[in-house]
Amino acid sequence: MSKVLVAYFSASGVTAKTAKNLAKAAKADMYEITPAKPYTNDDLNWQNKKSRSSIEMADKAFRPPLADTDANISEYDTILLGFPIWWYVAPTIVNTFLESYDFSGKTIILFATSGGSGFGNTVRELKPSVSDDTVIREGKILNGNPSVSELEKWVKGLNI
Secondary structure, three states: OOOOOOOOOOOOOOOHHHHHHHHHHHHEEEEEEEEEOOOOOOOOOOOOOOOOHHHHHHHOOOOEOOOOOOOOOHHOOEEEEEEEEEEEEEOOHHHHHOOOOOOOOOOOEEEEOOOOOOOOOOOHHHHHHEEEEEEEEEEOOOOOOOEEEEEEEEHHHHOO
């Protein structure tokens, strides 16, 4: 069995709850991806094209800075990477996270929370942020605060 890290970004706390249960289910360590400037409710208003999240998602080259780069990625073989889906992709802070570390030879399995959309172009949008020998797998949309026992079944099926 590989050493597993659950790394996640949560703007409103929904993904954080899921990540905590997933870490228990996978018997994994946790790391929260934290922006240097926290998002406010106004920042997250997807209906406002001038909100911070809308502007960031429109500019795919923009990378919001991280509060820290303290994750010991070298210690892990597999990273379960979670985030809310914004406009069918991961928030660009997830790209910042991936570009801040060396994921060479590692497997990243995505999980996400979403108000209704699937992964869309997420894998394609994240792949350029890691080395060619990093495997990124689309995992699962985990809505509704799944229990530890539900997540244990999913993790078991991942063969990690």
